[in-house]
Amino acid sequence: MAPDNLCSIAVTSLYKIYGPDPDKSIDLLRDGVTKEEILKRTNNVVALNDVNIRIPSGSIQVIMGLSGSGKSTLVRHFNRLIDPTEGSLIVNGVDVMSLSPAELQRFRSYQTAMVFQRFALLPHRTVLDNVIYGLSLRRPHVRDAVDRGMTWLKRVGLEGYEKRYPSQLSGGMQQRVGLARALAMDAPLLLMDEAFSALDPIIRVDMQNILLKLQKDLRKTIVFITHDLDEALRLGDQIAIVKSGEIVQQGTAEQILTKPATDYVKSFVGEVNRGRYLRVEAGMVPWVGGTTRPGLTVPLGTTLEAALKTMAEHETASVCVLDERESPAGTLHLKAAIALTVR
Amino acid sequence: MFGKDFPQLNDDLLRAIKQTVDQSFLNFTRSYGDTIEWIFSPLAFLLNASERMFTNAPWPVVIAACVLVAWLATRKLSVCLFVASTLVLIGLFDMWENTMKTLSMILVSTLIAIVAGLPIGVLMARSDRVQRAINPLLDVMQTMPSFVYLIPVVMLLGIGRVPGLIAVVIYAVPPMIRLTNLGIRTVDADILEASDAFGASHSQKLWTVQLPLAMPSIMAGVNQTVMMALAMVVIASMIGVQGLGQPVLRAINSQYFTLGIFNGLAIVGIAMAIDRITQGYGARLQKHIGAQNGSR
Numbered sequence: 085m086a087p088d089n090l091c092s093i094a095v096t097s098l099y100k101i102y103g104p105d106p107d108k109s110i111d112l113l114r115d116g117v118t119k120e121e122i123l124k125r126t127n128n129v130v131a132l133n134d135v136n137i138r139i140p141s142g143s144i145q146v147i148m149g150l151s152g153s154g155k156s157t158l159v160r161h162f163n164r165l166i167d168p169t170e171g172s173l174i175v176n177g178v179d180v181m182s183l184s185p186a187e188l189q190r191f192r193s194y195q196t197a198m199v200f201q202r203f204a205l206l207p208h209r210t211v212l213d214n215v216i217y218g219l220s221l222r223r224p225h226v227r228d229a230v231d232r233g234m235t236w237l238k239r240v241g242l243e244g245y246e247k248r249y250p251s252q253l254s255g256g257m258q259q260r261v262g263l264a265r266a267l268a269m270d271a272p273l274l275l276m277d278e279a280f281s282a283l284d285p286i287i288r289v290d291m292q293n294i295l296l297k298l299q300k301d302l303r304k305t306i307v308f309i310t311h312d313l314d315e316a317l318r319l320g321d322q323i324a325i326v327k328s329g330e331i332v333q334q335g336t337a338e339q340i341l342t343k344p345a346t347d348y349v350k351s352f353v354g355e356v357n358r359g360r361y362l363r364v365e366a367g368m369v370p371w372v373g374g375t376t377r378p379g380l381t382v383p384l385g386t387t388l389e390a391a392l393k394t395m396a397e398h399e400t401a402s403v404c405v406l407d408e409r410e411s412p413a414g415t416l417h418l419k420a421a422i423a424l425t426v427r
Numbered sequence: 428m429f430g431k432d433f434p435q436l437n438d439d440l441l442r443a444i445k446q447t448v449d450q451s452f453l454n455f456t457r458s459y460g461d462t463i464e465w466i467f468s469p470l471a472f473l474l475n476a477s478e479r480m481f482t483n484a485p486w487p488v489v490i491a492a493c494v495l496v497a498w499l500a501t502r503k504l505s506v507c508l509f510v511a512s513t514l515v516l517i518g519l520f521d522m523w524e525n526t527m528k529t530l531s532m533i534l535v536s537t538l539i540a541i542v543a544g545l546p547i548g549v550l551m552a553r554s555d556r557v558q559r560a561i562n563p564l565l566d567v568m569q570t571m572p573s574f575v576y577l578i579p580v581v582m583l584l585g586i587g588r589v590p591g592l593i594a595v596v597i598y599a600v601p602p603m604i605r606l607t608n609l610g611i612r613t614v615d616a617d618i619l620e621a622s623d624a625f626g627a628s629h630s631q632k633l634w635t636v637q638l639p640l641a642m643p644s645i646m647a648g649v650n651q652t653v654m655m656a657l658a659m660v661v662i663a664s665m666i667g668v669q670g671l672g673q674p675v676l677r678a679i680n681s682q683y684f685t686l687g688i689f690n691g692l693a694i695v696g697i698a699m700a701i702d703r704i705t706q707g708y709g710a711r712l713q714k715h716i717g718a719q720n721g722s723r
């Protein structure tokens with residue numbers, strides 16, 4: 085794991101307890117009392133319980149969990165919309181707990197930007213004025229705000245809509261405004277709390293593609309919250325799975341799929357089309373063919389689903405995997421591919 | 428029979444209470460009356476200026492200005508027509524002068540109610556403690572019969588336009604305060620959070636989110652304030668406020684039925700015109716704010 089100063093976010097021993105007497109509940113938690121018991125005894129809700137996470141710069145970190153698992157609570161700590169009950173939070177090298185109110189406003193304005201599940205656009209402002217909302221709050225004034233706003237509107241595919249009002253747009257378009265509003269801030273950290281959850285499945289995939297395409301150039305640190313495993317696997321360079329306020333597993337899509345840490349994760353993973361997210365690397369064996377010219381080939385990074393399709397079309401039982409320099413890196417056997425895909 | 432006579436305080440005690448309160452208030456007004464009058468002198472100036480503006484302006488200018496305001500606020504031809512015809516009828520029936528005086532009074536009292544009510548409403552929305560403290564006060568202001576608080580106002584400031592104005596404002600300001608408070612408190616929490624997340628300060632949040640989104644509610648407050656101010660016109664005329672109220676008062680005293688009904692109808696006409704203008708403006712504000720998910 086990277087050292088803290090290279091991480092975009094370093095969270096250590098984070099606790100968040102909602103309710104009348106949070107400090108007492110922390111002591112109870114440390115004494116091993118369960119969350120349910122604490123709720124019964126003190127009426128306090130343990131939303132985050134000893135969360136530790138390091139998020140590297142420049143990649144998409146997905147935080148996944150069911151409703152009520154504490155995802156929103158966690159992500160709102162990163163820009164301190166929520167204050168922790170206890171714990172340390174370093175974001176972009178800044179100890180956010182040490183910031184004064186004015187410093188915190190500056191930090192939010194220049195270091196973070198956020199996209200919301202229910203869009204949270206300003207209904208009385210036009211699309212363009214929404215996109216430049218965050219910039220318009222900065223002091224001194226941002227001179228080229230309108231130009232930047234127009235650029236981002238274009239990049240999310242909303243050219244020509246700048247004078248409309250949010251209520252005149254569809255949900256997918258509204259969320260593109262939300263995305264443009266966040267990206268216009270040009271902040272290194274982008275927080276997205278179930279940003280695509282309110283959208284129809286097809287629009288949702290569209291938005292995921294837009295985000296992935298933008299991220300190729302932007303290389304921002306993106307924290308993406310979702311309750312949908314497919315979305316997590318599609319977007320996440322790293323995935324953290326939360327269950328009732330605790331992180332139960334962190335890792336890449338492949339690690340989550342092939343080595344689920346707990347029964348809980350296993351039950352999650354069981355539902356998903358594994359071939360779509362696992363890549364040939366997960367199942368190939370090293371190349372032993374020497375310099376002989378391989379027959380059927382696929383590049384590294386191909387999904388198992390695509391590799392299986394290739395094999396089926398050519399009626400072969402194996403395929404050669406080529407690396408970036410087009411030289412053979414390994415062989416994927418049909419048996420191994422099927423074993424990984426079907427479980 | 429048991430429970431027939433309530434065990435009241437004895438008469439001497441009651442009389443003593445009333446006398447002391449009255450006497451001390453009288454002493455207060457005797458020693459501070461001039462100072463208080465001086466404090467309120469800007470109001471007298473404002474009233475005079477406004478009344479001069481209304482009564483000195485040529486009538487076509489006044490009608491044109493009122494129609495223009497109606498158009499800018501509502502963009503509805505029907506409202507403009509209503510405003511124009513109401514004013515023309517008022518003029519034909521020889522009530523122009525009094526109507527101008529009443530309009531001037533309404534304008535000034537509404538402005539003062541907004542200037543005073545808006546910040547109080549904002550403060551109430553900011554803090555539950557302030558809200559708890561002010562709410563009972565507003566209840567009293569709204570339910571106390573207006574004649575009762577005319578008494579101390581008159582004792583302090585005598586008879587005239589300024590005490591009349593104060594009485595009208597006291598009566599008319601509560602809806603302005605309440606609806607500002609309500610409007611700000613019901614602003615969508617998601618949007619407020621977004622504003623926070625983008626680094627807005629308290630005042631930026633107030634100006635960019637809370638006030639604009641509370642605007643329809645605030646406009647409803649303005650509307651009610653104007654209506655209540657108009658309702659006070661007759662009562663305020665008892666302490667020397669000029670305008671449409673005075674002929675009504677005279678009509679009551681001397682039983683002139685038509686005089687009463689004409690002036691009464693003039694008040695109704697003005698009320699309806701202002702109501703349509705403010706409501707129309709409120710509806711236009713609502714267009715983008717209210718219909719979040721609908722078409723427009």
Ligand SMILES: Nc1ncnc2c1ncn2[C@@H]1O[C@H](COP(=O)(O)OP(=O)(O)OP(=O)(O)O)[C@@H](O)[C@H]1O
Pocket residue numbers: 102103129130131149150151152153154155156157158311
């Ligand atoms: N302000 C609050 N006061 C009390 N309890 C709260 C508060 N906010 C959240 N909680 C509780 O904390 C827990 C975590 O909530 P949170 O909103 O972080 O979950 P989530 O994973 O984002 O869920 P969802 O998918 O529904 O958005 C829940 O049990 C919730 O009821």
Ligand SMILES: [Mg+2]
Pocket residue numbers: 155156157277278
């Ligand atoms: Mg949530």
